[in-house]
Amino acid sequence: MKVYPNPTSGRIRIDYLLPDPDTKLSLELFDGFGRRMLQHENLSISTNLDISFLEKGLYIIVVKDAGGKIVGTERILKL
Numbered sequence: 001m002k003v004y005p006n007p008t009s010g011r012i013r014i015d016y017l018l019p020d021p022d023t024k025l026s027l028e029l030f031d032g033f034g035r036r037m038l039q040h041e042n043l044s045i046s047t048n049l050d051i052s053f054l055e056k057g058l059y060i061i062v063v064k065d066a067g068g069k070i071v072g073t074e075r076i077l078k079l
Contacts (some may be wrong), residue, residue: 001063002074009079015044016063016072021045023065030060054078 002015016025027047027058029038037054040047044065051059063072 001061001074003061003074003076005075006043007077007079008051010050012049012076013062014049014061015076016043016045016047018045018071025066025071026064028062028064030062032058036071051076051078 003016009063014027017060019035023044025043027030027040027043028036029049029069031037031054031065037059038049040049059076059078061069061072061074061076067069069072
């Protein structure tokens with residue numbers, strides 16, 4: 001999984017490096033306290049995400065496959 005730009009002040013792009021491009025994924029974004037701030041379902045190869053409304057700080061992206069298995073995590077810094 002590739003997340004950029006990182007750090008960011010607004011939008012990020014997430015590219016998933018998967019062997020099967022038809023794999024459907026879900027994404028959750030958590031703040032530093034473990035609170036879920038965003039959730040998206042049925043994502044494919046890449047996703048654009050607007051986090052401009054979030055406060056400055058460190059966030060964690062967790063991506064899961066359709067079976068609920070974690071396929072990637074990434075930290076992002078919101079400026």
